[in-house]
Amino acid sequence: MNSCFIISLCLSSSFFFIDILSIEAAPEYLFHDCPNTTLFTPNSTYRSNLHALLSSLSSAAAGSTDGFANATAGQSPLERAYGLFLCRGDLNSTECSRCVATGEWDILQRCPNQRVSTIWYDQCMLRYSNRSILSAMERSLDRVLYDVGNVTDPTRFMQLLGETLNDIATRASAGGSGKKVAAAEANFTSSQKLYALAQCTPDLTASDCVKCLQFAIANLPQGKQGGRLLAPSCNLRYELYPFYDASALPSPAPPPPVPAPPPPAPVTGPKIAFESNIFTMIIIVIAVSVVSTVVVLFLARCFSRRNATDTHAVVQGGQIGLTEITNSQSMLYDLTTILAATSNFSCQNKLGNGGFGEVFLGTLLNGLPIAVKRLSQSSRQGFEEFKNEVMLLPKLQHRNVVQLLGFCLEGEEKLLVYEFVQNKSLDYFLFDPEKNKHLNWSTRYNIACGIAQGMRYLHEDSRIRIIHRDLKSSNILLDSEMNPKISDFGMARIFRIDQTLAMTERIAGTYGYMSPEYAMNGQFSVKSDVYSLGILLLELIIGKKNGFFNQVDGGEGIACYAWKNWRDGTPLLVLDPALGGTYSVNEVAKCIKIGLLCAQEDPNHRPTMADIVRELTSHPVTLELPRQPAFCHGRTGRLESDKSPGRSITGAELW
Secondary structure (H helix, E strand, C coil): CHHHHHHHHHHHHHHHHHHHHHHHCCCCEEEEECCCCCECCCCCHHHHHHHHHHHHHHHHHHCCCCCEEEEEECCCCCCCEEEEEEECCCCCHHHHHHHHHHHHHHHHHHCCCECCEEEEECCEEEEEECCCCCCCCCCCCCEEEECCCECCCHHHHHHHHHHHHHHHHHHHHCCCCCCEEEEEEEECCCCCEEEEEEEECCCCCHHHHHHHHHHHHHCCCCCECCEEEECCCEEEEEECCCCCCHHHCCCCCCCCCCCCCCCCCCCCCCHHHHHHHHHHHHHHHHHHHHHHHHHHHHHHHHHHHHHHCCCEEEEEECCEEEEEEECCCCCECCHHHHHHHCCCCCHHHEEEEECCEEEEEEECCCCCEEEEEEECCCCHHHHHHHHHHHHHHHHCCCCCECCEEEEEEECCEEEEEEECCCCCEHHHHHCCCCHHHHCCHHHHHHHHHHHHHHHHHHHHHCCCEEECCCCCHHHEEECCCCCEEECCCCCCEEECCCCCCEECCCCCCCCCCCCHHHHHHCEECHHHHHHHHHHHHHHHHHCCCHHHHHHHCCCCCHHHHHHHHHHCCCHHHHCCHHHCCCCCHHHHHHHHHHHHHHCECCHHHCCCHHHHHHHHCCCCCCCCCCCCECCCCCCCCCCCCCCCCCCCCCHHHCC
């Protein structure tokens, strides 16, 4: 009876400590994606449907046996909400439910009023949309996370990693109707093991699951101690330490049976001594198990807490220290990898010159193309730009903002590694008499909308408020489908949420795109970026650089040229001849009006980025009529018509 009591007490103590540690553990947030495609209003039907959907998913998680469920809410197809969650394959229903419940609240805080959103934790993923997402494989590269440490033998490690990941991708896809998850361990060195886990949402076919995971494998980091890729339909992770409970995952296919060993020799001796030894061994095993379990869980909890905080990695470059770079957001590349990717910065790989250095095309070992900005070794200002981009860009995730993949600060080299954007910059096409023919009106209008949406994200929707301060055509990159991506955040500044204005003694940016209050007094705000956007919009319509009109129009810029034609009732005369006759009169009129409003001298008369996006995307707001823009000489005044300044007009009313 006493022995049973001791065993029971040991087991109860073990479960007690495990419960305490489990209760304290909270889901570790990784990333969220709010693509800003469409918004819903606070009192809309979609909002009610979305809340019902999230509540349904949270309830489903409590009873889920495979860590996955999907749901819909709403009758009207236009207002229906679709959603699903996926918990890591080794979690039990309690852990899964806790993670999904956290996501139910968290996703609405991080992505307010969004019709399409996804949030990832270490333990689960939750997503919703205004269109059906069930059984639809999406392998977009939403987030790649890196361990900043390098491995000792990159060649052998990448070979082992490739074999291991391909194996678990195949096994995960064969999961049938149950969990599509697989894990593996492999010996890397005598003292290090590689741990890897791959998982797809169970609604995917085996073929789609393999495709998604192969895409993830191709985009994982090279030569790093750990990494993971988060995508809507699958995820993949590897580390040099165990990060999952292998006993809770499906076992790999059993090996072929081996012959049974011969029976053991009979044990001699008194029966009572044998039973006593067995009892002693049981007590020792249980005691060791309890202590080991508590210690491992305690260390794991401490490790989780350490990773959840903003730990800092310090990288030394010459005499300059770069701090405040978090492990989860900073992606450190070694110089050897960059040199191999760019063929030692070959002239044949050179894409162009940036403000503080050269830009090169590179290809990583996994085939991923990259763009590498090599900052000037002698420029102190170049280092400030480098530090600014490393600090800001990892915090920003939007389809119209270029993605920083990593950086290298080694010896005298200061390198920034970006996603490769195929079609160079907007000015490359817009101001070339031949190439601008590729920019029809539909493409230009899409570019205008994308830039405005990206800037609204920076000003209002990102986790930090960013003032870009150097928005211009050469800092707008175009992808393979001519979608715009805002780049070059070397001059950008962070604003507090309640901050509206800042001052600087060092004017940085590009003349012609600078607002008057910034160029003359060093004052900048979100309205400074609005001014720059206005000049950029007018360049898109007219097809000429702002500086062109400083030479041919009496020293006045593009805004003054557009204003004179607007004022005289002939706004279409400013259109780029390359457009021919294929354009929308209403869209052209809308863009000219917005461009002129953005270029107003008084910042208070300029619209917000949110107003601009709504106006461009067929959700019109009431905007004032433009007045004479900044830096114009001569007669001032409003458009000569009987329309009141507060009334919006259509393109048909302009002449």
